[in-house]
Structures are given as structure tokens and as C-alpha cells.
Amino acid sequence: MPESMSQASLPAFEITLNALSGALDKAQAFVATKKTDAATLLHAKLAPDMFDLTKQVQVATDQARRGAARLAGVEAPSFEDKESTIAQLKERIAKTVAFLKALDRGKIDASAEREIVFPLGPDKKGHMKGDDYLNHFVLPNFYFHCTAAYAILRHSGIEIGKRDFIGNIPMKMT
Amino acid sequence: MPESMSQASLPAFEITLNALSGALDKAQAFVATKKTDAATLLHAKLAPDMFDLTKQVQVATDQARRGAARLAGVEAPSFEDKESTIAQLKERIAKTVAFLKALDRGKIDASAEREIVFPLGPDKKGHMKGDDYLNHFVLPNFYFHCTAAYAILRHSGIEIGKRDFIGNIPMKMT
Numbered sequence A, B: 001m002p003e004s005m006s007q008a009s010l011p012a013f014e015i016t017l018n019a020l021s022g023a024l025d026k027a028q029a030f031v032a033t034k035k036t037d038a039a040t041l042l043h044a045k046l047a048p049d050m051f052d053l054t055k056q057v058q059v060a061t062d063q064a065r066r067g068a069a070r071l072a073g074v075e076a077p078s079f080e081d082k083e084s085t086i087a088q089l090k091e092r093i094a095k096t097v098a099f100l101k102a103l104d105r106g107k108i109d110a111s112a113e114r115e116i117v118f119p120l121g122p123d124k125k126g127h128m129k130g131d132d133y134l135n136h137f138v139l140p141n142f143y144f145h146c147t148a149a150y151a152i153l154r155h156s157g158i159e160i161g162k163r164d165f166i167g168n169i170p171m172k173m174t
Helices: A010-034 A038-042 A053-072 A086-101 A105-109 A130-155 A162-166 B010-034 B038-042 B053-072 B086-101 B105-109 B130-155 B162-166
Strands: A115-120 A124-129 B115-120 B124-129
Touching: A010 A038, A010 A053, A010 A086, A010 A130, A010 A162, A010 B130, A038 A053, A038 A086, A053 A086, A053 A105, A053 A115, A053 A130, A115 A130, A124 A130, A130 A162, A130 B010, A130 B130, A130 B162, A162 B130, B010 B038, B010 B053, B010 B086, B010 B130, B010 B162, B038 B053, B038 B086, B053 B086, B053 B105, B053 B115, B053 B130, B115 B130, B124 B130, B130 B162
Parallel strands: none
Antiparallel strands: A115 A124, B115 B124
16 A cells, blocks of 8 residues: 555644644743743744744744645635744644644545645745655655754753654554 | 655655755855864754754764665665764765665555564664654654754854755746
8 A cells, every 4th residue: 555645744744743832832831940031932043044933833834734735725724923922833733733634635645746836935936746745845844844943942941852853653662 | 646655755865865965065165164163063063962963964864774774674784973074974975865776666665554663772662654654753853853954054154045955856936
């Protein structure tokens, strides 16, 4: 049995987004314990011209939501980028996971050979085959922004480990 | 046509590893221009208890090499972790890409339902179905370490952009 497009996308988004939500819980606990400032954390960056934590989480959820919607051939709901608390970022993640759960898996499975057209900046469009779009655009971008969010938390002193990034995966341990 | 396990793994590894090699070229140029110290860069970290740049690149190549080898049902060659220059890290990446190119794609395509058993630390073993192993262990770990390497370079002042991470993907732009 070959892998399906829906199986290669939806569960990976869901597991990694839920893991990110869990890492944000630890960030929230850190803010409470250290009596530090959540705003500083939410605007922390790894380089002056990189996105801050808030934007990394926003873009990670955008990649999953828009990527999966394009593969399913439906319009993604537009989310306003106005989160200013950790709780609101967690809400955005939860809304994204709920949206992914409602998508038609059969439509995504049928998208491997279909041409996907998507905006690249304000003026350009990218054109890719569905499977290429998933493998070479959506997944790398999604993991990039999830990892960047995780790295900002680590860099800021939050005690999280690799397991907080990988999340609750279908693995048996012996 | 559904997506194949080999198509969901090998080209993604190859494109992203070649992109990482290109980012290391820019790191090498930065060291030359700024008359700074390559060793400092090679040992740069985002947090005291995270891997340094050298180790991130080593582990990224390990994930691709061992992950693909396990799916193909062959033994991965063992690489000694002894790189101490940017050129040597690029060599490790090139050896990894050459190994991936030589794997039997048919064997990887047939691995979606096969149980993959792999070491987790010194004493434990993980057990996952082939497609789960690819989607929830190998790809997230691979992208995690590639992104961490990229983020260390950005954090260290190297001028690279998202395109240096995404690499040379099969996309038409209009």
C-alpha cells in the first residue's frame, strides 16, 4: 500500500501543532514562575531580521491551513494576525487543527498530480504539482517555522526538549 | 496516482541537504570576508544545551542517511563525527546525497506498512510503521536539524534568506 497525500500531511500537521501548543504551555508556565514578561517572549527573535515568536507561530499555522486547503481544493479561512498573548496563539493553533480535521481526505489524496497555484509575495505566483507542493514547499516551510518557534523558546531559556517538538507520535517503545 | 514513499523522502532530503551545503558556502564566504574564526561559527549554539552548528549538520545528515536506509532495508554506512571545518561538513553532506541516490527506490516504496525498528538512545528501541516513521520521525527530525543549522547561521550574522533553506525546488514562477 503506498502512502497517501492526506496521510503524509494532515496527521503530521496535527501532531506537530499540538506539540507546539504544549511547548507554549511551558512558555506560559515559565512566564508565571519567573515573573517575567510574556510580551518580551512573544517578540523574541533569533536575528533582527527574522520573525518573532508570535509571527513564527502565525506562519506555521498558515502553512498548514493554506497548504492543506489548496491540496483539498477549498478556500482556507483567513485568520487575522492579531494575537498578543500565549493563550491567543494556542487558540489559533486549536482553530487550525479543527480546520484540518474537517477537510475531505479523498480530495487531498487525489491532488498528487494536480497543479497547485499559490501566491509568492504580492505579485508572483508559484506553480507546483500537488505532491511536489506538499514535499518541497508546505512541509519544509511548516517545519521551518515550528522549529524556529521552538528554537526561540529554547534560546529564551524555556526548558523544553526535542520530545516537545516531535510530540505524541504513533511509536511503540521497547 | 498516490504519492510514493521514495518520492516523499529522497528528493526532499537531497534538495534540502544541497540547500544546506549552499548556506555553508555563504558561511565560508562570511568567515573569509569578516576575517572571523570558522571554529567559533562551527561551535555556535542557540542555547547552552542545544547542539552546535557542526552537530546539527551531522545529525541532519544522519537522519536522512539512516532514515532512508531503514526504509530501504539496508545498513547505513557509519560516518565518524570528526568534521572540524566547513569544507568537511560539506563533504559529509555530499557523501550523504551520493548514498541516497544509490538506494533502491522500489524497496523504499514497499516500506509503508513494514515495521521499522530503530534505536532510541543507548537502551531503547522505537517501533513504527514505515509511513509513520517517515512522516512523524524522520522528516520532522531532519527538518528540525536543518532549520537549527540555518538559524545558527542567521543568529551568527550570515546573510541568508528563506530561499537558502528551501533550495532548488521544482516550481514554476509567473
